[in-house]
Amino acid sequence: MPQRFEIDYFVKMKFGDLARMRHIITFSLSPFEQKIFPNFFSEILPNTWRRFRGSFFRIAPPTALGYMVYSWGTNNHKESKRKKPEDYANDE
Amino acid sequence: MTSIRKSHLTLKALNESMIDLPAPKNISAWWNFGSLLSLCLALQILTGLFLAMHYTSDISTAFSSVVHICRDVNYGWLIRSIHANGASFFFICIYLHIGRGLYYGSYLNKEAWSAGVILLLLVMMTAFVGYVLPWGQMSFWGATVITNLLSAIPYVGENIVQWLWGGFSVDSATLTRFFAFHFLFPFGIIAMTLVHLLFLHEKGSSNPVGINSNADKIYFHPYFIYKDLIGFAWFALFLITLVLFIPNLLGDPENFTPANPLVTPPHIKPEWYFLFAYAILRSIPNKLGGVFALLASILILLIVPILHTSKWQNFAFRPLAQIFMGLLVVDVAILTWIGGMPVEPPFIIIGQIASFLYFFLFLVFFPLSGWLENKMLES
Numbered sequence: 001m002p003q004r005f006e007i008d009y010f011v012k013m014k015f016g017d018l019a020r021m022r023h024i025i026t027f028s029l030s031p032f033e034q035k036i037f038p039n040f041f042s043e044i045l046p047n048t049w050r051r052f053r054g055s056f057f058r059i060a061p062p063t064a065l066g067y068m069v070y071s072w073g074t075n076n077h078k079e080s081k082r083k084k085p086e087d088y089a090n091d092e
Numbered sequence: 093m094t095s096i097r098k099s100h101l102t103l104k105a106l107n108e109s110m111i112d113l114p115a116p117k118n119i120s121a122w123w124n125f126g127s128l129l130s131l132c133l134a135l136q137i138l139t140g141l142f143l144a145m146h147y148t149s150d151i152s153t154a155f156s157s158v159v160h161i162c163r164d165v166n167y168g169w170l171i172r173s174i175h176a177n178g179a180s181f182f183f184i185c186i187y188l189h190i191g192r193g194l195y196y197g198s199y200l201n202k203e204a205w206s207a208g209v210i211l212l213l214l215v216m217m218t219a220f221v222g223y224v225l226p227w228g229q230m231s232f233w234g235a236t237v238i239t240n241l242l243s244a245i246p247y248v249g250e251n252i253v254q255w256l257w258g259g260f261s262v263d264s265a266t267l268t269r270f271f272a273f274h275f276l277f278p279f280g281i282i283a284m285t286l287v288h289l290l291f292l293h294e295k296g297s298s299n300p301v302g303i304n305s306n307a308d309k310i311y312f313h314p315y316f317i318y319k320d321l322i323g324f325a326w327f328a329l330f331l332i333t334l335v336l337f338i339p340n341l342l343g344d345p346e347n348f349t350p351a352n353p354l355v356t357p358p359h360i361k362p363e364w365y366f367l368f369a370y371a372i373l374r375s376i377p378n379k380l381g382g383v384f385a386l387l388a389s390i391l392i393l394l395i396v397p398i399l400h401t402s403k404w405q406n407f408a409f410r411p412l413a414q415i416f417m418g419l420l421v422v423d424v425a426i427l428t429w430i431g432g433m434p435v436e437p438p439f440i441i442i443g444q445i446a447s448f449l450y451f452f453l454f455l456v457f458f459p460l461s462g463w464l465e466n467k468m469l470e471s
């Protein structure tokens with residue numbers, strides 16, 4: 001009788017063998033029986049501001065700094081290529 | 093009766109990696125770049141294959157064979173444009189993929205991360221030799237500048253360079269072997285991609301929250317198959333816009349001139365995706381030092397897992413690390429800008445400071461921020 005063997009490619013990651021879960025009960029409402037944007041002004045807008053605050057003030061300062069360096073560098077290089085007006089001040 | 097996709101030897105591998113693979117429910121758009129890179133690779137191989145049917149790698153006919161492809165071959169202009177711009181998109185996806193890896197601590201899967209760094213090196217080598225093939229001015233002079241760097245190696249440098257060239261300068265022998273390398277390396281990339289995926293699937297994908305997601309996973313198919321398809325659609329939209337409307341945006345006009353060893357272009361520079369490394373290379377006044385810095389700028393990624401000090405996996409709850417990540421992104425953008433500028437003041441000092449900051453961020457700022465945030469957590 002030829003021997004059959006199985007190859008398990010990813011032994012550790014299979015459904016049914018991921019985590020032990022007990023006593024998990026979830027309840028939910030049908031999307032057809034709830035408001036689309038509930039509490040827009042009392043919850044949604046403040047939460048949007050909270051999320052904006054959490055990321056903008058960490059990304060904007062380095063970006064602003066980078067832009068200032070780029071702007072200064074470009075202008076400084078352009079100036080260095082120009083003739084100095086004071087060298088020709090007394091020309092006729 | 094077990095389904096054939098679960099019992100057949102080869103289909104089983106496909107099933108366990110793309111269909112029944114448990115995936116975290118909450119992975120965001122930042123997790124699309126892996127599949128996008130596979131799409132990029134497939135696209136480059138397909139378009140490259142069709143280009144190779146018409147391209148000739150001898151110096152007397154290389155440039156005109158590319159002209160022939162663009163003018164005479166049916167849809168040759170389209171295939172060539174997709175291949176050239178596809179390379180840029182490959183690097184856009186790779187850098188965003190690495191950025192995701194840094195921000196979300198994916199490097200903690202050290203094997204997958206190391207395989208990824210090797211993939212980055214392979215892709216860079218492929219792109220470098222590929223750019224030489226049209227045999228324009230920038231192709232020739234870029235190859236001359238970068239291959240000459242190897243002569244900085246003590247004692248054996250000159251011999252290595254001449255061995256690589258197949259002669260005493262970049263010439264026909266160099267072009268023919270670069271064409272061979274450009275054809276060969278993608279197969280190494282395919283093999284390394286499979287290794288990268290093998291290591292990834294051992295532990296599974298991470299997720300934006302950074303906690304163990306084993307209790308809340310969903311099947312890869314259909315959810316992430318469709319999400320990846322949407323990513324492909326966006327990718328296709330951006331690529332085709334570039335290809336059809338502004339195909340030369342990311343290219344160098346110098347490469348429309350056939351290579352001339354007797355005429356040096358005023359500003360020799362690589363394509364945009366190598367400019368940050370080019371800036372780091374030029375920031376050190378010593379040739380060998382510059383070569384070391386160039387290599388270190390990529391290989392530093394290999395030691396990032398060792399430098400992880402934080403108790404959290406990702407930066408989501410680490411404000412200091414987030415600021416430093418923003419600084420790293422801006423620093424690489426500055427380095428990219430500087431790499432395209434001539435070596436004149438004030439670009440020299442800006443490049444040197446930005447290069448120093450690049451290494452300082454990885455070696456000092458990120459580990460320090462992790463240590464500080466751990467202290468803040470304790471108090």
